[in-house]
Amino acid sequence: MTLLPATQAVLDRCSGDGAPGVAWQWESMAAEVVLRHGGPADAEALLPLFVSAPAAHEALVPVLARHGDRRLAARLLEATVEGGRLREDVPSDVLHAVGRLGYAPATSLLWEHVDGLHEVSRDACLGLLHLPCEELRGAIAETLEKHEGDALFPEFLPALAPKTKDPAWLERLVAWGEDGASVDCNGGLILGISLHGGPARAAFTRLLWDTRWEACGTGTGSALWSYAGTRVLGLGLPQLYADLRARLHAGADPDALGDALRSFITLVRLRSVDVRTGVEAAEVHPESCDTLYGALFAPAPDAGDPLADLGDLTDLAGRVFGGDDPLSDEVRHLEDALRAAAAHEWALRAAAPR
Numbered sequence: 020m021t022l023l024p025a026t027q028a029v030l031d032r033c034s035g036d037g038a039p040g041v042a043w044q045w046e047s048m049a050a051e052v053v054l055r056h057g058g059p060a061d062a063e064a065l066l067p068l069f070v071s072a073p074a075a076h077e078a079l080v081p082v083l084a085r086h087g088d089r090r091l092a093a094r095l096l097e098a099t100v101e102g103g104r105l106r107e108d109v110p111s112d113v114l115h116a117v118g119r120l121g122y123a124p125a126t127s128l129l130w131e132h133v134d135g136l137h138e139v140s141r142d143a144c145l146g147l148l149h150l151p152c153e154e155l156r157g158a159i160a161e162t163l164e165k166h167e168g169d170a171l172f173p174e175f176l177p178a179l180a181p182k183t184k185d186p187a188w189l190e191r192l193v194a195w196g197e198d199g200a201s202v203d204c205n206g207g208l209i210l211g212i213s214l215h216g217g218p219a220r221a222a223f224t225r226l227l228w229d230t231r232w233e234a235c236g237t238g239t240g241s242a243l244w245s246y247a248g249t250r251v252l253g254l255g256l257p258q259l260y261a262d263l264r265a266r267l268h269a270g271a272d273p274d275a276l277g278d279a280l281r282s283f284i285t286l287v288r289l290r291s292v293d294v295r296t297g298v299e300a301a302e303v304h305p306e307s308c309d310t311l312y313g314a315l316f317a318p319a320p321d322a323g324d325p326l327a328d329l330g331d332l333t334d335l336a337g338r339v340f341g342g343d344d345p346l347s348d349e350v351r352h353l354e355d356a357l358r359a360a361a362a363h364e365w366a367l368r369a370a371a372p373r
Contacts, residue, residue: 021060023052023057025053026065029050030065043077050078050079053082057082059086061082062082062083062091063087063091066094069083069095070098073110074108080110081112083116084115084116084120091120092117092121093122095113095117096122096125104131104132111138111139114128115145116146117146118150121149126151126154129150133173140174144176145298147182148298156184163176168198177192177210177211178211178214180192180215181214181216188211189219193212196208196209196212197229202231206239206241209226209244216251220252223248223249223252223254228275228278228282235281235282235286246290246296247298250296250302250303251300253303255305256283256287259283263279264335267338268329277340288349288356291353291357307364308357312360318331332354333347333350
């Protein structure tokens with residue numbers, strides 16, 4: 020089997036009884052390359068290394084989740100579960116991985132972990148997103164109803180609401196986020212709303228710009244799940260940018276517009292680094308970095324555009340925040356980052372076999 024050089028490097032550095040320890044920073048960097056460019060052979064080669072010392076090789080779990088298969092998931096669980104629970108030395112993202120691999124026999128195991136500590140519960144819920152969960156439909160609905168309206172709850176439980184097949188949960192999740200949930204605990208609500216698909220697009224777009232949600236807050240972690248939601252719903256960032264420009268042109272409240280623009284800048288930042296969400300439905304990008312760069316920073320002249328006088332994103336940020344504001348500086352840095360990301364996309368296309 021042919022392995023990526025990054026996979027072979029990980030194996031070489033960890034081979035032998037006297038092998039020196041590998042810094043997690045280095046292994047996570049190598050694993051990121053394998054995640055993006057590897058395949059089944061790499062996952063098969065790295066599985067024994069992970070199960071030999073799960074806590075030391077947590078960076079390999081996303082590789083197993085993306086490039087493994089159901090047989091690999093079965094072997095992964097066999098090596099990491101005792102007495103119906105993950106062993107204490109096993110990182111909880113294994114739960115996410117076996118669900119992501121579509122291993123349905125793990126369904127009950129994942130459900131047993133939903134009421135655990137925050138990270139364990141999160142990974143169990145994210146794993147269940149990728150499984151049919153037909154036998155859990157009633158249990159999920161009952162558990163959601165028990166927590167509905169609470170400020171604090173298992174944060175990612177609401178992401179499972181679409182598994183109930185009850186479309187009424189869309190408006191119930193929206194009301195929960197607006198009236199009851201703490202912004203420290205609304206990532207699952209945001210993701211759950213987006214997973215309702217097309218009917219959720221209008222409500223999801225509103226919550227992105229609604230300060231009550233703090234949907235793009237980086238301190239609470241909600242920003243990642245808002246970004247994932249835009250991907251799930253196919254809401255392209257150029258489309259959201261057009262909405263912001265229209266708001267400015269229409270004379271929107273300056274404070275509200277400033278909050279919305281802060282949220283949008285956060286989404287662009289996450290796109291520029293192509294952050295991983297672990298949600299399969301969120302892995303299709305509505306636009307390339309090249310397209311996004313053109314829409315935000317190099318728009319084609321259009322004499323018929325009534326908003327042409329607003330300029331690009333740098334000009335818009337300057338109007339809203341002022342040229343000396345740190346966020347205006349961040350937009351300039353984002354332009355450089357997005358330009359580099361677009362160039363990298365072109366380099367990958369050039370290197371791809373013809």
